[in-house]
Amino acid sequence: MDIFLIVLGAILTNNILLTTFLGICPFIGVSGEYASASGMGMAVIFVLTMTLPANWLIKHFILDPLGVSYLSLIVYIVTIAFLVQVVEMFMKRFLPALYSSLGIFLPLITVNCAILGGVLFAIATWNLGFMESVAYGFGGGVGWALAIILMAAIRERLRFAPIPEGLKGPGIALIIAGLMAMSFVGFSGMINIRDFGG
Amino acid sequence: MAVLGSLKTFKGGHYFGLFEGTPRGQRLKVAPLPHRVIIPLRQGFSAEVAPIVQEGDRVKAGQVIGRNQPDPKKPSTPVHASISGRVTKIERRSHPLGGETLCVIIESDGKDEWEMLHRPANYEKLSPEEIGKILYEAGVTSGGQAGFPTIYHSAFATPDKIRYLIINAIETEPFCEATDQLMYEEFDKFVNGIKILRQALGNVQVHIGLGYNRPRIYEELIERLEYYDWCTIHQLRPKYPQGDDAVLIRTLLGVLLPQRGYATDVGCVVQDVQQCVAAYEAVVEGKPFVERVVSVAGSAVKEPGNYRVRVGTPIGHLLESNLKCTGRIVMGSVLHGQAQGDLDAPITKEIPAVIALREAERELFPIAGLGFDRDSFTGVYLSVPWVRSKRATTSLNGNPRPCVRCGYCIDVCPQNLVPALLGEYSANGLLSEAQELDLFACIECGLCAYVCPSKIPLLEQIREGKRKILQESA
Amino acid sequence: MAEAIQIQKASAPAIPLTQRLPQTKGWKELVRDIWDDNPTFRMILAMCPTMGATNMAINGMAQGLATLIATVASSATVAALRTIIPAEVRLPAYMIIIAFWVTIVDIFLRAYLPPLSAALGPYVPLIITNCFVLGRAEAFASQNSPGLSALDALGVGLGFTMSLTLLGIVRELLGFGSLFGIQIFSGWTPWVIMIIPAGAFLLVGLYVGIVKHFSPGGQIGGGA
Amino acid sequence: MLKDKLYTFFEKVHHDLQARRAEGLAVLWEGIKDSVFGGSEKAARQAPYIRDAIGMQRYMGSPLIACIPLALASIYFYGWRSLAIIVLTYLVGMAVEFTFCAIRRHEITEGLLVTCMLYALSLPPTLPLWMVAVGIAFAIGIKELFGGSGYNIFNPAISGRAFLLLAFPSAMTTFWYVPFNPLTDGLGGFLHWSPQAVKGVDAIAKATPLGAFNSPDIANPDLLTLLTGFGRADVLGATSAILVLLGGLYLLHTRVIDWRVSIVMIVSAGLTSQFLSFINPAKFPDGLYAVLSGGLLFAAFLNATDPVTSPMTVRGRWIFGIMLGVLTVLGRGLTGYAEWVTFAILIGNMFTPLIDRFTIPKSFSAPAIQKR
Structure with missing residues (x-):
């Protein structure tokens, strides 16, 4: 039940994008077309679900026992970069179909703050347990993917809209995101992931 | 014979009110003979034929004035003179249904002498080929804007592939009343025409689509065709565009027409009342198809009426003394037809009506009106059934605005399309996406543009999109 | 990331504002980076701290300065080490360098300014993934001397600080009626929306x- | 003829304005001309040559007609202050829209009138007037940033209301008047500025029906109060459920709104709440109470059905209606907000393009065949 609540909370109340601003750059950059947006969304779900537990294990079994948690940032980012590489190679080798659809987005993900941010929020700020971290990783990815897919559909509909010249592209996308965030405020108070932390 | 009790209809569509200037229930009158006829040497989309008369020749009504060697790749029929007189000119003019074509202009001599076809003794003994030959010689073409030759040597209707003959006996276009009237007044010819056409197609099954607002015809048809098991009569709701080939076939048989295809692609031949009568007259009376019924209607017409008109009669001959104000003249259909600026434009075999509409009139605060005489798909006006004539002008009745996605065009589309998107994509050059939304399933009935509260010219946008795609693929 | 770097490279030439100012190379870089290549409003980069850390003017400024220090330090380091780092592993190496400097800044903040550090939360560590930090390293520092690179990074950092402070000022003014913690409007009805995420999105969009609108041209990008 | 003279006058002034390069003013002038002649003078240049009698004026006029009883009732219930709110909304809304139209040179659209009315009617009667102005400026401004009517993804009236809810939560949700009651107050609000002016501070003591349900020590109003609005504190337009229903039925009759959005939303909300009230009666009221409280009827008939921001396909509208109904009830029960209708509609608007994308109907046609 807790796991389910965390997934739901990560999508609705603590949406990684709309409430903690993580991963906005690709959210703005890749949401122009529906196909690439959904590809990016899937890639984020995939990577976030993998990196969060991996980093959790590293923190709790390597960094903390050795007392070198001041190195955590460097270790996390290296782990993420390494994992993305591994995922990419694995996919290329064994899942070529998936690779051809997600492959181009994978390198972009290393510097996607949603990944590192998700790790920092879940492990450093909220201090979630292992299963909770997995759930948060998955839910956060889904929440991010949902937001970018909605955004892509909206922007496709606005293709022919006479938006003021200055706002075309990123400007209007940010304003749409603002209105999305406004509607997500309604969920606040329903579930708070912080409560599941230790 | 099978009689289907329940009313059949289709998704979408619209019941038009009775517009001002509709000659409903008016008996057919014979239009006075024109002084001059202009006869295009091309029918609808079929091939143009070569003239076989020269300027100065004397011709009789029903005499062949142009023909091609039969060629299944370029279907055509012989073209007949419709009055007797002298050929004054052969020149290229614009065809009332679009494009240019060679036309023969005949000055009447007032005598109205005829040259009939050879008349067989008993049509029931004729083979399909023989009937086909007679229909070909008589120049019977199918109705609708396509105007293909009915049967003979047509690339689109090889008899062995045809399984159904469908009789379109429902007229749902606003202002078009003449063919309905023809059905009443020439009932015998109509029924026998059906039999002849069926025989010509090799005794196929016949489905007759009839409006349920025609109970008398329905009963008479049952009486006459009761003992034939090849015939099914369907009562249909008189909703526009029930008369369209794709919609009619789907309603009657449940068969979907392929995109960019014709009725013959699914084994059907669709014939109108006028064609049945013409087939009867050709085979039994030996009279070529040079006269058809036409409604002269519209809000700018003094006395609307249904007329028997010789093919090639300039519309000016029908209208000039009959207009009460300036107006826009439309040939065929006010929903998807062409406006005609030229009063010399001739009536052709495909045109069931000539409509003159009053031009848009300025009104002060039309929004405040109750609108008893307004026709609308919505219920915002108090347009009520007992008001017998709805206003019919060319007014847009509103200002053009961006699409608000009200969805009315989806509601009325008989083909289950999303016209708003098709129009948007076509107008903005997203042709492949328009095609993904089945642009070519559109039958161009014009209802989407009719109901649009934002007054977006959807029909025109969709046509433009189709044109661009066809150009690109050509 | 690759995209972002390309965009930055492409947007370099033909900027009128630079031509009206002193023409030394370092100065030109600085001005270009502050205004014409402003990381937030023109490149649409580093959006997370732009929104996450600007609910008060002081937070925005602190976040901007922290980023500035980390950028300058890592750009200079990268430039100094540019001949040593092999081309194949340069990106991971840059990231480690950046992560190192960001860690230093983070630890410093935690030690000496704990309330500020708490207010900024994970947005300081997240400087690592601010693409423009890596972008400056890759696009500029890897080819230029440490001094010039530091100047270049300083420009970007100043532009970033400026944008964040500007955002923070408006958000704090409307959200609390105060500025840098000092009450400006007495009896001000706070506009709560300006403090929550929605207001940040709307404001940055505007x-x-x-x-x-006021300075068209240049490249508006948006990459990873 | 008067109308011909008037038309020539309009044309002449328009021409003069254009000649003087005052194009912004010319756009406004064109808008005035359009509202006088209603586009009746414009002729169809392409097929179809006859057009449906409905134009955007009449289309957008219908919700206004449905709202007139609500506006009158709001004056009765809450005094002339509610008229002041409505008038101010129109003034500010028009000012913002006209500014944008003049700068961006696009036509003034009729949607503005509906937006302003719906926005004003969804405000609490105690709201400070300057907040009214801020909210409507935001609503129209955001709509115009998207390119104007027809392109706005989010319902302007609702986004304006949501802005106020988030910016000034206490002003929007805590203070409520007891409305004038026809059974006891005679001409009521028609004689007064606001209930507070008559009854003093006591007037601000009433909870809305949803507020009453959420706090255990306040008695829930009975069904008759909910329906008639006599003695029910709520937002301006949604006080009397009967009038809202009347307006809704009129709109359903005109086809301006689709029952697949409005009725489906109401029914799904009612069923969901009824079902959940069996499980947790403390958090979920029974179906009827849920439907009649919290502005759900008003929003279902007037806000959710906004054509621009709801799906255009039939299946899409079903999904949209169900989604809104269920979300509203769940949100009310599971979060602290009583205002969940607003959020549900915003979320629905957000999903609309996606729903539309996946509910394109399949056309009645077979694939194209290869020609010989």
Whole structure:
């Protein structure tokens, strides 16, 4: 039940994008077309679900026992970069179909703050347990993917809209995101992931 | 014979009110003979034929004035003179249904002498080929804007592939009343025409689509065709565009027409009342198809009426003394037809009506009106059934605005399309996406543009999109 | 990331504002980076701290300065080490360098300014993934001397600090009626929306629109 | 003829304005001309040559007609202050829209009138007037940033209301008047500025029906109060459920709104709440109470059905209606907000393009065949 609540909370109340601003750059950059947006969304779900537990294990079994948690940032980012590489190679080798659809987005993900941010929020700020971290990783990815897919559909509909010249592209996308965030405020108070932390 | 009790209809569509200037229930009158006829040497989309008369020749009504060697790749029929007189000119003019074509202009001599076809003794003994030959010689073409030759040597209707003959006996276009009237007044010819056409197609099954607002015809048809098991009569709701080939076939048989295809692609031949009568007259009376019924209607017409008109009669001959104000003249259909600026434009075999509409009139605060005489798909006006004539002008009745996605065009589309998107994509050059939304399933009935509260010219946008795609693929 | 770098490279030439100012190379870089290549409003980069850390003017400024220090330090380091780092592993190496400097800044903040550090939360560590930090390293520092690179990074950092402070000022003014913690309007009804995420999105969107409207041209990007 | 003279006058002034390069003013002038002649003078240049009698004026006029009883009732219930709110909304809304139209040179659209009315009617009667102005400026401004009517993804009236809810939560949700009651107050609000002016501070003591349900020590109003609005504190337009229903039925009759959005939303909300009230009666009221409280009827008939921001396909509208109904009830029960209708509609608007994308109907046609 807790796991389910965390997934739901990560999508609705603590949406990684709309409430903690993580991963906005690709959210703005890749949401122009529906196909690439959904590809990016899937890639984020995939990577976030993998990196969060991996980093959790590293923190709790390597960094903390050795007392070198001041190195955590460097270790996390290296782990993420390494994992993305591994995922990419694995996919290329064994899942070529998936690779051809997600492959181009994978390198972009290393510097996607949603990944590192998700790790920092879940492990450093909220201090979630292992299963909770997995759930948060998955839910956060889904929440991010949902937001970018909605955004892509909206922007496709606005293709022919006479938006003021200055706002075309990123400007209007940010304003749409603002209105999305406004509607997500309604969920606040329903579930708070912080409560599941230790 | 099978009689289907329940009313059949289709998704979408619209019941038009009775517009001002509709000659409903008016008996057919014979239009006075024109002084001059202009006869295009091309029918609808079929091939143009070569003239076989020269300027100065004397011709009789029903005499062949142009023909091609039969060629299944370029279907055509012989073209007949419709009055007797002298050929004054052969020149290229614009065809009332679009494009240019060679036309023969005949000055009447007032005598109205005829040259009939050879008349067989008993049509029931004729083979399909023989009937086909007679229909070909008589120049019977199918109705609708396509105007293909009915049967003979047509690339689109090889008899062995045809399984159904469908009789379109429902007229749902606003202002078009003449063919309905023809059905009443020439009932015998109509029924026998059906039999002849069926025989010509090799005794196929016949489905007759009839409006349920025609109970008398329905009963008479049952009486006459009761003992034939090849015939099914369907009562249909008189909703526009029930008369369209794709919609009619789907309603009657449940068969979907392929995109960019014709009725013959699914084994059907669709014939109108006028064609049945013409087939009867050709085979039994030996009279070529040079006269058809036409409604002269519209809000700018003094006395609307249904007329028997010789093919090639300039519309000016029908209208000039009959207009009460300036107006826009439309040939065929006010929903998807062409406006005609030229009063010399001739009536052709495909045109069931000539409509003159009053031009848009300025009104002060039309929004405040109750609108008893307004026709609308919505219920915002108090347009009520007992008001017998709805206003019919060319007014847009509103200002053009961006699409608000009200969805009315989806509601009325008989083909289950999303016209708003098709129009948007076509107008903005997203042709492949328009095609993904089945642009070519559109039958161009014009209802989407009719109901649009934002007054977006959807029909025109969709046509433009189709044109661009066809150009690109050509 | 690759995209972002390309965009930055492409947007370098033909900027009128630079031509009206002193023409030394370092100065030109600085001005270009502050205004014409402003990371937030024109490049649409580093959006997370732009929104996450600007609910008060002081937070915005602190976040901006922290980023500035980390950028300058890592750019200079990268430039100094540019001949040593092999080309194949340069990106991971840059990231480690950046992560190192960001860790230093983070630890420093935690030690000496704990309330500020708490207010900024994970947005300081997240400087690592601010693409423009890596972008400057890759696009500029890897080819230039440490001094010039530091100047270049300083420009970007100043532009970033400026944008964040500007955002923070508006958000704090409307959200609390105060500025840098000092009450400006007495009896001000706080506009709560300006403090929550929605207000940040809307405001940044408007800023981007206004900046682009009043100085069109240049490249508006948006990459990883 | 008067109308011909008037038309020539309009044309002449328009021409003069254009000649003087005052194009912004010319756009406004064109808008005035359009509202006088209603586009009746414009002729169809392409097929179809006859057009449906409905134009955007009449289309957008219908919700206004449905709202007139609500506006009158709001004056009765809450005094002339509610008229002041409505008038101010129109003034500010028009000012913002006209500014944008003049700068951006696009036509003034009729949607503005509906937006302003719906926005004003969804405000609490105690709201400070300057907040009214801020909210409507935001609503129209955001709509115009998207390119104007027809392109706005989010319902302007609702986004304006949501802005106020988030910016000034206490002003929007805590203070409520007891409305004038026809059974006891005679001409009521028609004689007064606001209930507070008559009854003093006591007037601000009433909870809305949803507020009453959420706090255990306040008695829930009975069904008759909910329906008639006599003695029910709520937002301006949604006080009397009967009038809202009347307006809704009129709109359903005109086809301006689709029952697949409005009725489906109401029914799904009612069923969901009824079902959940069996499980947790403390958090979920029974179906009827849920439907009649919290502005759900008003929003279902007037806000959710906004054509621009709801799906255009039939299946899409079903999904949209169900989604809104269920979300509203769940949100009310599971979060602290009583205002969940607003959020549900915003979320629905957000999903609309996606729903539309996946509910394109399949056309009645077979694939194209290869020609010989």
